Amino acid sequence: MKKKQDEAGRIDIYARITDRIVADLEKGVKPWMQPWSAANVSGRITRPLRHNGEHYSGMNVLLLWSKAVARGFSSPIWMTFKQSVELGAHVRKDESGATVVFASRFTKTEGDGAGGEVERDIPFIRAYTVFNVEQIDGLSERYHAPVQPVLNPVARIATADRFFAQTGAVIRHGGTKAFFAPDADIIQMPPFETFRDAASYVAVLSHEATHWTAPAHRVGRDLSRYHKDRSERAREELVAELGSCFLCADLGIVPELEPRDDHASYLASWLKVLSGDKKAIFQAAAHAQRAVAFLHALQPATQEEREVA
Numbered sequence: 001m002k003k004k005q006d007e008a009g010r011i012d013i014y015a016r017i018t019d020r021i022v023a024d025l026e027k028g029v030k031p032w033m034q035p036w037s038a039a040n041v042s043g044r045i046t047r048p049l050r051h052n053g054e055h056y057s058g059m060n061v062l063l064l065w066s067k068a069v070a071r072g073f074s075s076p077i078w079m080t081f082k083q084s085v086e087l088g089a090h091v092r093k094d095e096s097g098a099t100v101v102f103a104s105r106f107t108k109t110e111g112d113g114a115g116g117e118v119e120r121d122i123p124f125i126r127a128y129t130v131f132n133v134e135q136i137d138g139l140s141e142r143y144h145a146p147v148q149p150v151l152n153p154v155a156r157i158a159t160a161d162r163f164f165a166q167t168g169a170v171i172r173h174g175g176t177k178a179f180f181a182p183d184a185d186i187i188q189m190p191p192f193e194t195f196r197d198a199a200s201y202v203a204v205l206s207h208e209a210t211h212w213t214a215p216a217h218r219v220g221r222d223l224s225r226y227h228k229d230r231s232e233r234a235r236e237e238l239v240a241e242l243g244s245c246f247l248c249a250d251l252g253i254v255p256e257l258e259p260r261d262d263h264a265s266y267l268a269s270w271l272k273v274l275s276g277d278k279k280a281i282f283q284a285a286a287h288a289q290r291a292v293a294f295l296h297a298l299q300p301a302t303q304e305e306r307e308v309a
Contacts, residue, residue, distance in 0.1 A: 013101060013127045014278040017063065021281055024066075025271050031066050032245050047249045051079035051087070051143075059285040060100045061246060067098035068132065077143055078130040089138035097129035103282070125282075156252045157198045163251060164205060167298045169212050171205070178204050180211035182223055187212055202253045203244055210243030211236070213291040221287060234269035235284060241266075242288035247295065 024031040048056040048064035056064060056078070064078060078098065081091055091097075103125045112118045133143045164171065170186045178189050187208045195201040214221040214236070221239065225232040248254070273280050 013125055014282065017059070017099070017101075018274055018278045018281055020066075021062075022271060022274050025267055025274070028267065030241070030267075032062050032242060046076050046252075047246065048078055049076045051077060051083050056100070058289040059103075059282050061249075062242070062281075062285060063100055064098055064130075071132070073132045073134050075133050075144070077133045079133070079136070080128065080130050084131065084136050084139070087139060089136050091131050091136050095131060095135040097131045097135075099127050100130055101282075102126045102128065103286075157202065160202045160205075160251045160253060163295075163299065164209060166300060167209065167212075167295055169209060178208055180208050180214075182215065185212075185215070199253050202251065203248055206247040206251075206253075207240045207244040209247070209295060210240040210288065210291045213243075213294050219287075219290050219294050221291075230269060231273055234266065234273045235280065237266055238270055238273070238281075238284040239287040239291065242285055243291045246288055246292045250292065250296070 021031055046055075047061050048068070050056065067073075068076070078100075079087075081097075084091055108120045108122050109117050110120055133139055136143075171189060172186055173189050173191050175188065176190055176194075178187075180187050187205070189201075189205060189208065192198075192201055195204070211223075213219040214223050221236065223236060226236055227233070
């Protein structure tokens with residue numbers, strides 16, 4: 001009975017969150033792009049942050065971005081009710097929190113039916129609630145200090161240029177299309193001057209760099225059916241879309257907001273995939289997180305990191 005209840009709970013978490021994203025897509029809105037609308041950009045782009053300054057990752061980035069936009073929160077910092085109490089503060093009465101998820105797995109030993117034992121790797125997911133600091137009274141000033149841009153726009157672009165150069169990816173320029181060619185292992189980009197602005201160039205390059213992580217000697221996502229199966233292509237494009245958003249946030253870049261020529265077709269493909277598989281958006285966010293983490297791992301250690309080591 002307990003096992004069935006746990007499974008039902010997991011299914012409900014997947015369904016509730018996926019249904020919310022599907023509802024946005026049906027309106028023609030990509031919810032992961034909402035934080036960068038003109039009404040929401042306020043000087044600095046970042047991922048949502050825990051109370052200790054750590055970044056949220058994967059699916060939780062999408063959930064908290066969406067909640068922040070819906071409620072008009074400008075602070076990226078979130079914490080649980082318990083954490084607010086431990087800091088001597090309190091969540092205001094009647095405030096509703098945001099759902100985030102914790103996913104992991106554990107190993108269970110079972111009989112194999114022949115007198116032996118086998119170990120099963122069992123995934124699980126749990127939902128819990130966090131509150132934005134703007135819903136909490138009594139926090140110290142450091143949680144309410146205005147967030148200042150880390151770098152000016154020109155410096156941000158220079159930082160992004162160094163970031164991609166240090167990945168070691170072969171990036172060629174020419175033509176009118178941006179794509180990753182797995183057989184040649186190159187990223188092809190249109191000339192820089194053909195983009196609306198430098199941020200648009202970085203956003204598209206971030207998308208293609210996410211594709212670049214796919215081969216087995218990097219992160220390992222199977223692209224063998226990308227050109228044969230529309231569903232598989234939609235899944236990989238969703239990974240690259242989310243990877244671009246995550247990476248742009250890390251680099252402080254506002255991603256591309258202009259509709260692409262294939263915008264409508266991708267929305268339709270994503271709707272079909274997400275409607276048929278309630279775990280698809282979670283899997284895409286997890287793949288995007290691994291891809292971006294791989295790109296970060298290719299960067300040289302900072303002086304501070306070397307001193308800690």
